[in-house]
Amino acid sequence: MQRIEDAERLDRMFHALADQSRRGMLDRLAKGPASVSELAEPLELALPSVVKHLAVLEQGGIVISRKEGRVRTYALAPKAFDAIETWVAKRKRGLDRQFDRLEQFLAKGAGSTGESK
Amino acid sequence: MQRIEDAERLDRMFHALADQSRRGMLDRLAKGPASVSELAEPLELALPSVVKHLAVLEQGGIVISRKEGRVRTYALAPKAFDAIETWVAKRKRGLDRQFDRLEQFLAKGAGSTGESK
Numbered sequence: 001m002q003r004i005e006d007a008e009r010l011d012r013m014f015h016a017l018a019d020q021s022r023r024g025m026l027d028r029l030a031k032g033p034a035s036v037s038e039l040a041e042p043l044e045l046a047l048p049s050v051v052k053h054l055a056v057l058e059q060g061g062i063v064i065s066r067k068e069g070r071v072r073t074y075a076l077a078p079k080a081f082d083a084i085e086t087w088v089a090k091r092k093r094g095l096d097r098q099f100d101r102l103e104q105f106l107a108k109g110a111g112s113t114g115e116s117k
Numbered sequence: 118m119q120r121i122e123d124a125e126r127l128d129r130m131f132h133a134l135a136d137q138s139r140r141g142m143l144d145r146l147a148k149g150p151a152s153v154s155e156l157a158e159p160l161e162l163a164l165p166s167v168v169k170h171l172a173v174l175e176q177g178g179i180v181i182s183r184k185e186g187r188v189r190t191y192a193l194a195p196k197a198f199d200a201i202e203t204w205v206a207k208r209k210r211g212l213d214r215q216f217d218r219l220e221q222f223l224a225k226g227a228g229s230t231g232e233s234k
Contacts, residue, residue, distance in 0.1 A: 007137045018131035020124045023204075030211025076212050081205045087140075088198045088205075094147025095193050 009061060013083060016060030021045060022053045026076065029063060033075035126178060130200060133177030138162060139170045143193065146180060150192040 016022055025039050040050040054074055057063040062080045065072050133139055142156050157167040171191055174180040179197045182189050 007140070010140065011135050011137060014131050014135035018128050018135055020128060023124070023127065026208060030208045030215075032215060076208070076215070078212070078216075080212065081209055084201065084205055085209075088201055091143060091147045091193070092198055092202075095195070095197065098147075098149060098193070099195075 010083065010087065013060040013062060016056050016062055017084075019053070019056075021049075022057055025050075025053060025057065025074075026062065026080075029074060029076045033073050035071050035073050039074065127200065127204065130177040130179065133174050133179055134201075136170070136173075138166075139174055142167070142170060142174065142191075143179065143197075146191060146193045150190050152188050152190050156191065 017026075021043055024043050028034055028039055028042065036047060036050055036054065039054070040047055043050070045053075054063065054065070058065060058074075061083070062077055063074050064077045065074045067073075134143075138160055141160050145151055145156055145159065153164060153167055153171065156171070157164055160167070162170075171180065171182070175182060175191075178200070179194055180191050181194045182191045184190075
């Protein structure tokens with residue numbers, strides 16, 4: 001059960017990142033919290049489009065928001081990228097092990113490779 | 118120009134990762150190279166579906182393939198996750214700086230916070 005939820009969370013997270021405009025908003029938010037209009041301006045996007053992108057980022061767990069009066073302010077979620085880092089690190093270990101094995105193989109048997117047809 | 122290409126590459130990469138079946142294939146490939154049918158079996162997917170997923174992963178620069186005779190073998194690309202790691206690390210630095218500033222702010226002025234209405 002937990003695993004299915006985790007998988008769906010990763011789906012939403014990676015989907016949220018697969019868009020240049022959304023990544024542009026994250027670049028802005030990496031400098032500090034911002035309102036919807038502050039996020040819209042440099043990207044030259046219409047507000048409804050920005051709101052939509054922000055919803056996708058929020059569903060992906062990458063940003064959080066807070067409404068004060070009529071202004072909603074967005075910020076990077078404190079652990080925004082931890083799940084991705086963990087996921088990537090695990091796969092990289094697999095990749096490293098493959099290269100270690102390849103190196104051992106080459107170190108041991110480099111001279112004795114037979115060419116089979 | 119370079120930047121647009123990079124952005125499109127990241128789009129394709131994150132899109133490729135936003136799917137549980139595709140991530141399942143990467144988990145298998147993290148153990149070593151595999152053929153299409155070896156990848157299909159544990160996932161209980163039809164071969165055409167697997168072929169389609171693998172094409173998305175290859176377009177995303179995450180896997181590479183080689184055809185020998187009638188068998189196409191897939192492997193994780195040697196630098197499969199480097200672009201993602203670089204991208205995430207950069208944004209995390211921004212996030213860390215925000216927390217540093219917040220800590221400094223709290224350390225300096227914790228007693229003097231005024232409640233404004």
